[in-house]
Amino acid sequence: METNQPSQDVRLHFLDYWRVVKLRWPIVLTIFLLTMITVATVTYLQPRTYMASVRIKVEQERPTVPVFEQTSYPSYDPYFLQTQNEILQSQKILYPVIERLNLIQRWAERKEGLPVASMDLAFQRLKRQISIRRYRDTSLIEIAVYDTDPQLAALIANETAESFERERLEEKRRQTMRGLEKLREEMAQQQERMHQAQAKMEQLRKELNVPVIGETTLTLQTLQQLENQLTAARTEVVTRETQLNELKRLTPDQLRNAISTIINDPNVQSLLQNLTEADLQLEKLKQDYGADHPNMRTARATRDKLQQQLDARLEGILKGLEVSYQMAVVRLNELQKQFDDVKNASLVMESEKFLPFRNAQREAELETKLYEAIKARLQQVSIELEVPRSPVEVVDRAEAPLSYVSPNMWLNLVLGTVVGLVLGVAVCFFIEFLDTSVKVMDDVERYLGLPVIGVVSHESGPLVSGKADLGEIEAYRMLRTNIEFSKGAEQTNSFAILSAAAGEGKSFTTANLACVFAQNGARVLVVDSDLRRPTMHQMFGVSHEVGLADYLTGTKSTEEIIQPSSVANVWIITSGSKDITRSALPMLTSQRMRDLVEDLKHRYDVVLYDTPPVLVVSDAVIVAREVGAAILVIQHRRYPRNMARRARQVVENAGARVIGVVVNNINIRQDDTYYYYHGYYDYYHRHAPETAPAKPVAPAAAAPAPAETIQLKDKY
Template sequence: MTSPNSSNSEAGLHAVDYWQVVRNRYGIILLAFLLVFMTALVITYVMPKRYESKAVLQVRLSTPAMEVMPGVARAPSNLSQSFLQTEFKVITSQKTLDIVIDELDLTNHWNLDREQVRDQLAGMIDAQNIRGTDLIEIQVRAQNPQDARMIAERVSKAYRIRRGELENKRSDQALSELRDAVIAQEDLVEEKRQALTTLIRTEKIPYVSNQSGINNRTYTEIDDARSAAERYAELEAERIRLESQIETLLRYDGDQLMTYASGLNLPENVIRTLHPQYLEAQRSMNALKAGGLGENHPNVKQQKEIIEGLKGQLEDGVLALRQTLNAQLELTREQAERLKVAADSKEEDAVTMGIARQSFDQARSDFETAQDLLEELKIKEIGEQMQRRISEDPVIVHEEPVESQAPVSPNITLNLALGAIVGLVFGVGIAFLLEYLDTSVKTLEDVERYLQVPVLAVIPKDVGVLYKQSGMSPDAEAYRILRTNIEFNRKNPEDNAITVISGGAGEGKSTTLVNLAYICAQGGYTTLMIDADLRRPRLHTFFEINNSVGLTNYLTTDLMLEDVILQTPVDNLYFMPSGILPADAAGILNSRRMSELIQDVKQRFDLVLIDSPPILGVSDASVLASEVDLTMIVVQHRKLPRNMLQRVKSTVEGVGGHVIGVVLNNVDVRSDSQYQYYTSYYTYYAPSDAPAPTSGAKPKSSTKAQATRTLDTKEHDDLY
């Protein structure tokens, strides 16, 4: 799992990489920025100046004088966005522009036909809403401030005219439609009135206005029929009750009959009075007998007579009660029959009258509804007429157009700011595009990834010839690092013959060889430099030595080795010039004498450095790579594509050579901050106690004793 610290480090690394691209290609960014900025400046300068004049108008919605129907709300007074967009189109519509063209005579003034004038005029006008208000701002831009003011003034006036015409047209149309609706409704009301009158005359129903609109009327016929039916039902119930009482009276006898009869609630029912007396007399009889009196006792006999008398009266009362019930039953039956006949007759009349009433109610409702609607339409017509008389101006001008004193276009500040921003973005984009398309070696990781060899040293940009510099220059430290890495990367200490090659010309291999030889000589190595670049030799120019006699002379003649090796002004440093340039350089180098030469100098010197031509241009370098022990490739930073460097390595390996490593040369450590870790000695190491080297070179003959001693008795002083 990735920690937050590592994520932050990666983000910081990416940011540094991006900044590195900007620093490396700041020249392209600056050029693109200046190009776009100057283009914006020129375009702004040549753009025609335009002046603006504007009018501010308030647009009012047309609202009806009153509601068309009760409960229907009026239209909202605030302006909707769709309404404003419609008004913007009206402002720039053909009819509005034609009014402006005719008033200002623009066809003659601009010397164009009407269609062209209309198109040009529409492009000059812009209408927009002032946010949060009902105001419309009409803006007109023209090359002349007087034209801008006059056109803005005429456009606002033409819009007011068009708006007024549209409002009048709408009002006239509304009044016409209302008048037609009133006439049609009057005809409908008259038709409903005649239908209602016919029903009144035919059914003889009096007309009563239903202003409340609720059907709460009483029909007499229906009520009578309902009352008769209810009365008949009551009589039927009474008949059934009487029949039940008579049947019960006939079924009971004795005391049960007396008891039941006393409970009947009938007028002139004497049993209700006698029966309690009869019961009281029996209780008295029972009391006398309980007191021990016999049947023949005078009191008992007297009491029996009273009981018998009351019993006879009760029997007579029961007979009278039966006769009364029978009489009531007969009367109830007769009344029920008569009432049934009357109820049937009234029910039939009620049904007929109900149908007539329903038709009447419907006709009256239709008539009253039509009449109410007619009254509302008439009120609406009157309201529209009043609205027409007192209508407000639909467009109010709040700000009259004035002549502008300064042009509004082009906006110099905005154009230049946009030019600067676009130029900067464009430059940075080009820089990153070029960085993406650039396949040259940019980092040490590129070298190690694509060539699979180590980077021996990073040589900063603009490093001169070390032996000509006074004191100990910090530049020398890079070559000391190179010397150390060569020592530790060669597997065999006897592999001391190294050729320095490059993919193309101008990558600094000759300078690298001279400085490396100088540093090695300072470190105690007896070092020999051989200029084997027989195409364009340069090593003799560093020491101001004549190269008329050298390697080619030795390979083609019988000269001795001491005759072609010169000692330089630097101790332990010797030099073999190229000699006269031959016609077949590769043939000379690919010879047995060249092989013997290399083997000989390897025995005489601690280190032999051979300069060669670019390996991709000619075959000389391939021959030298096959003869020497090691090959060192000098790569100029950000120059050759990676595939070219891979070809360099494959060429060396193809002839049997061994690549010891790569020197990354001419690195701009000021812009490529990642290399500052490899050149940090500039900040803290600046030796100054080294003796200044002398210029010029001495011929080998003047130092023959020292050279002979060096060639004969080689001493290896390894300082590491």
Template sequence: MNPSSPQQNEAALHAVDYWQVIKNRYGIILLTLLLVFMTAAVITYVMPKKYESEAVMELKAQGMGMTPFGGNLEFQTTGNRMSPQFFGTEFEKIKSSKSLYKVVEKLELANKWGVDKSVAVQILKGIVHTENTRGTDLISIRVRHTDKDDAKDVAEEVAKAYKEYRFEIESRDAEKGLHELTKAVQDQEDVVEDNRKLLATISKTKGIIYRGQDSYYGQGGVDEDSAARSALETFNQLQKEEMQLKSQIDSLLKIDSDQLMVTAAGLDLPDNIIRTIYPQYMEAQRGLETLKLTGLGDRHPDILAAKDQIASMKRQLDEGVVTLRETLRTKLNMASNSLKSVESMKESTRAEAINRGLAGQDYVDAKRELESSQTLLESMKLKKIGVETTLKMTQESIVIHEDPQVSQSPVSPNVTMNLVLGAVVGLIFGVGIAFFLEYLDTSVKSLEDVERYLQVPVLAVIPKDVGVLHKQSGMSPDAEAYRILRTNIEFNRKNPEDNAITVVSGGAGEGKSTTLVNLAYICAQGGYTTLMIDADLRRPRLHTFFDINNSVGLTNYLTTELMLEDVILQTPVDNLYFMPSGILPADAAGILNSRRMSELIQDVKQRFDLVLVDSPPILGVSDASVLASEVDLTMIVVQHRKLPRNMLLRVKQAVENVGGHVIGVVLNNVDVRSDSQYQYYTSYYTYYAPAESQIGPPVGAASAPSKPQAEPRGNDSELY
């Protein structure tokens, strides 16, 4: 597994991790909060006090006066009406240089403030603030200044100056509008007069009498188109009658005489004898049939007389039919002639009407133009009267509803707001710094960091501020962490014969020596004969834990012919032995990298169950690397949140480069109370907390004997 790949794909922090960062760096957060809060307090204290005065006024749209005839003036332009940009425009007018220049002159601010007038105007632009009251036509003019009287006077004069400035603009616009309207009325009067003269000329030329809306040719008031319409109506009526008569006659002339006789008997036509004779003829026919029914023969005188009468009537009817045919043809010809006559009259009457219409078109146009111009002139005169009357009326487009007052208390700076804002900003800034430092911090923070980057197990998590165990009560909960360490060492040793372990660290102050002493103490308590060798020939510390003189020790044994019994001392703790460092040499690495040192390690491995070798920091000096190559196993002590991950990798590589074997890592000085992720590993603090009756007196430190107690293991010369 590539140890650098996790650095490129770190998991995102969840809510618990964020809270953990805040807990771990609460000092930075509180310090930042305090600094920002104090800065806000100091700035608030040194800021000058400002007082505010306010004038409230009502704004009306420009020129929206009422005419005496009712309604708004119609000659206004759209720009004068209330628009969404109206208040913004007026605010700019209030703070315009022309308006504020009047304030400077009225209050003599240039002399009072000791600046030029232009500078005074710029100062006013900075202290004058305008605002519209939502949903109303009211605006407020607020002025903030260090002098309460100046704030009141400036607010009052700004309102007055704006009112005068706007009145001048409105008056100028109104006078200009009235002038233009008067000129337009005069021009319109000239147009009306010209139209009247043109109409009079056309009337005389065309012979048309003008009487307002009623005008006519000649006398009688006859409409020039009435004759044409009458002729057209007569022609249409005759044409309809002619068509009906022609159809009727054509049908009568096509039938035979007998059928025509029957049909003609029902027609109401002049000189129609058939209508009189035909009923008599039919009656005579029925009389003949009656006589025959009485049994009279064809030669009977009555039968013969009846037949003669019927024959006579038949001749009269035939003659009547001939006469009727001629009458119908004559009547059809007369209807056609009448229709032609009326059609000729219609055409002539229509032509005359068209000529008269064309002749009077100029008159109609001139009359319409005159009437339209007169109507427009009357409307313009009415508007002119309204404008003149409106200008004479007193109008106020600005009404001041609230005069500015002298403020009794400053409005700036807002102490409460500034301090609250400072606290909030300080808190946010502090949290931001904490997370930024957490982002930049590449030190080891968790067990997963160690195992991910070093690929070795974490043997134990040592809580923060753990003291020296052999000077405390034997029931101290701190000892459990080292019991866990002892157990993990046993189970992580692949070879039971690998009992020589050196304890290294990347830098100084990571708790390496304390970890070694406490581990040795716990192992001795567990029945292991344990030897501690102080091989830190740069800054030895192990002798200080037992108040032992280190003038004779490891260096003496390696450089002289001293016996092993002369440099190994027994501590006040059973089964626990100690070899001091001895006199510090000039070449520590050279002494440690010697054959006698290798023989020493092999010798003590046979005499003791566990040999723990203290070494200097492995980064910067070569002593620890030499020791790692001599012993069986190397245990790395890493202080929580101190050593960067890349440096931790170098520690492991330094051990492996000399052939050493890293058994695991001890994560030291962990604040288990703030880092909640380690509470699982340190739950024994509560579980193993002893009762007060169980706590015995601490084990006192006794002076070590000059030689360790030796017990025979195979022969009398071997030491445990």
């Protein structure tokens, strides 16, 4: 017989997740509490760690005072600060810190000594205690040191900054000194070459009788230089004259606006800005005060004073421009005179006679320029070496902290709370994932392909005692009604109550279902066909000295094994005495058993067979096959659903029909999946009227029931 395959289209809702957490909240609470206790204990036992930090400003190498304005310095380097971060944690910075503060001995005195007194181990430990942080878009670096001693943390931070500053200065000085030595050697060699070239030129000058103007030997370079200077002087005179004339033609207001673009004078810029602000302030005051108000008079006086200062400054600038123009004219005239004299003398030097001298002169000039360049560079570097430098500036020195930074009790507790809850929920879902038992009614329909005809709460008790409340009885009434609707066209009245494994509540369900059928007027017979572990005689309080085993062995008749119970309209056939139940097990497949089943169908309205577990022994399958209809009882969240599916397959392969499933032992108030059932339970618990205890019902007469049957469909 084909079985329905599980559907793969399973969509989880938020309520499904909430159901898992709500159902397993003790696990979440336990893991949460254990996590919090562990976190609090570990945090309390951890040593207190203090943090001291020093902030330093790190810039590229340059003197504090610019000696030579034309000196170019390196432009912005995006990797510079990152490189300095790594250097701060290097051996050449931290080794001196360890030695100066004698950290190895200090740690040993605190009983925190290293396994071996090694500089490398000390360096590794100190490096772990130091944290370097760079401030974004600045040249600032923070050196944070963590230690259990706040005083020592501050000492290490400050000493690290000082060691870094010393190392940068000494490294630059060492590099510069090596460069100076090389320049001095090169300058001595170049000086010798220059002297040789000058001696050769002087010898040729004397031999060729080269003319001399003043103290300067006439050369083409001299003429070219004078011509260039004359051109530059003329240009300067024209520029200054034009500038001066244009400024004189401007009005005072135009002059104030134009002077800032012509002359870069900080005083003028400051006066113009102050004057503008004074005008704005005066305009604002005009809106609130009259012309004679003290604030107005003060603002006008301030504005007039600034105007006078600016006019005086502008007048001084114009005077200066006039003086500069006159000096440029005088210099032009002097250069013109020198140029005329040199030009006349150069005509003589153009002859072939002076060609050797001109070559020697060019060589001497070249060697002299090289020597002067090397000498100037040597002097420049020597001066810059002596100028104070500050590549590293301590902005904020470290001080001994008053409070510790680790462990952070509140942060750890918050993290512990989050981790505890997450871990607890994760464990819940992991357990839920491993739990393949029947959890919801959809599991029955999805994996077994059977309808759920009954849902029984874990609060339900035995109805045989007559003390059950209406809510518990109503669950079995619904089960009774669903059984009636599930019988189909066969209108069978005999049912085998099955379960896949032991302890799922099939005997409990059989007894209570019999009571509910009997309360509605039906004549009910309960047959305890579990010959191995019978329980029906205990639930109904009858003797099991005579029962099914006696009938199967042929020692008793049908009438002799039927016993009345303490519940009206309920009769019972027990398993029989223990002496013969084992020997009667093979008789379950006998014709005598089939005759009994058929006979009982006609004697009673409802016949319920209590059976052993299906997957444990084969007795249940035999009984179900003979009865024809079966009801499968599954305990909620106990056994894997594959067991129930296997039990259904075994029963249906034997030829019996499973009409439905009873989900037993459900905590309806906790599992929101069964909230519909929880509704009627809550309704009866809250609104049922108080009634007197039910009077015990006298046992029915021990007589066989009539053969005719009762149509149950007319009773519901």
